[in-house]
Amino acid sequence: MTAVLVSAFLVSVPGPALKVKSRVAQATANRRPAPVWEGDVVGAYRRAVQRLRSAGPMSHLLGLCLRLHFQRAGIVVVRGGWPFPSVENHGGRIEVENCAFFSGVRLECWPGALIRIGNGTYLNRNTEIVAATSVTIGRDCKIARDVIIMDTDQHPLPDGTLRAAPVSIGDRAWIGARAIVLKGVTIGHDAIVGAGSTVTKDVPPGAVVAGVPAQILRQH
Numbered sequence: 001m002t003a004v005l006v007s008a009f010l011v012s013v014p015g016p017a018l019k020v021k022s023r024v025a026q027a028t029a030n031r032r033p034a035p036v037w038e039g040d041v042v043g044a045y046r047r048a049v050q051r052l053r054s055a056g057p058m059s060h061l062l063g064l065c066l067r068l069h070f071q072r073a074g075i076v077v078v079r080g081g082w083p084f085p086s087v088e089n090h091g092g093r094i095e096v097e098n099c100a101f102f103s104g105v106r107l108e109c110w111p112g113a114l115i116r117i118g119n120g121t122y123l124n125r126n127t128e129i130v131a132a133t134s135v136t137i138g139r140d141c142k143i144a145r146d147v148i149i150m151d152t153d154q155h156p157l158p159d160g161t162l163r164a165a166p167v168s169i170g171d172r173a174w175i176g177a178r179a180i181v182l183k184g185v186t187i188g189h190d191a192i193v194g195a196g197s198t199v200t201k202d203v204p205p206g207a208v209v210a211g212v213p214a215q216i217l218r219q220h
Contacts, residue, residue, distance in 0.1 A: 066101060074098040080125055092131065099123070102145070110152075118171065123147075130154065132164040138171035138189065149181040170205060190220065 062084070063076035069087035070076075072095040078085060080103035087094065092109030097119035104126035109115050113131040117123075118139035125145040129135050132152035137143070152164035165184030169175070173187050176195035187193065187203040194210025194217075203209050206220035 063101075070094045070096055072096070074119065076101065079103070097121075097139075102127075113151075124177075131167075132162075134166040134168075136167070137169045138173065140172045141169060142174045144175060144177040144179070144195070146178045147175050147181070148179075149175075151183045153183065176210075 059077045059079050060075070062078035066078055066085055066087070067073045067076045069089065071093045074097040076096060076098075077100045079100055083104050085101045085103070085105040086107070088106075088108045090109065091111035092113035092115070094107060094109050094115045096117040099117050099119070100122035102123060102125045105123045106126075106128045107115055108128075108130045110130075110132045114134045114136070115129055115131045116134075116136045118137060118141065120140040121137055121143070122141075123129075123143045124147070127143050127145065127147045128149070130148075130150035130152060132154075135149055135151050137149075143149075149167060149169075151167045153162065156162045163183065167181060167183065167185050169181070169187045170189030170191065172190045174192045175181065175187075176193055176197065178195055179193045179197045179199065181187065181193070181199045185199050185202060187199065188205030188207065190206045191203045192208045193199055193203065193214060194208070196212070197210050197214040198212045199209065200213045203214070204216070204219060208217045208219070209215060210217055
C-alpha cells in the first residue's frame, strides 16, 4: 500500500521525480570509467592466483631458477621433483613462453642455434631437445615423456659431413611417449604422433601418424 501511495504521489507531483531522475543520471554521467590498465592488472592478478593454486609455489620457485638459463622466458613452472631439468647452452639462444617442464627434461643448444617453445606447452619427464640449427615448438603442445627431438645426427657421417636441418612443430601438436622426431621434420598444427614412433618426414596438419618410420593413419 505504501509503495502504491508513493508511486501515486510521484506521478501527481512530477517535480520531485524529475529531480531524483536527473540526480541519478548526473551521478552516473559523472562516474569515471575504470582505466583500461586497471582491468589488465585485475586479470593478471587472477591468472597469477590461479597458476599458484594449480602448480603450487614451489613449482614456480623452481621455475624461476630454471628461467635464468634462458635468453627470453615467460612464466616457467617445474614439476615432478628430481632430477631437475638441465640446460646445456653452448652459445645459442633459448626462448620459452609460459611453459611447464617436468623432471629430467634436457635442452641442448649448439653455437648459433635456436630453441623456441610456445605458450602453454609442456615437456614431460625426460624429454630431450637437441638443436644444432633450430627447433621450434608451437603453442599448447603436449610433449610426452621420453620424447627425443633433434635437428642433427649429432655425429658426422663417414665422409666427415655433419647433417642438420631445422625441426618445426605446430600449435596444439601431441607427441606420444618415447617418440623420436628427426632432423628436417615439420609437424603441422593439431597433429598427433603415436607413442614409440620415429618421425623422419613431414606430418600434415591434423594428421595422426604412428610407426617406425611414422606413417599417416588418418587425417582430421
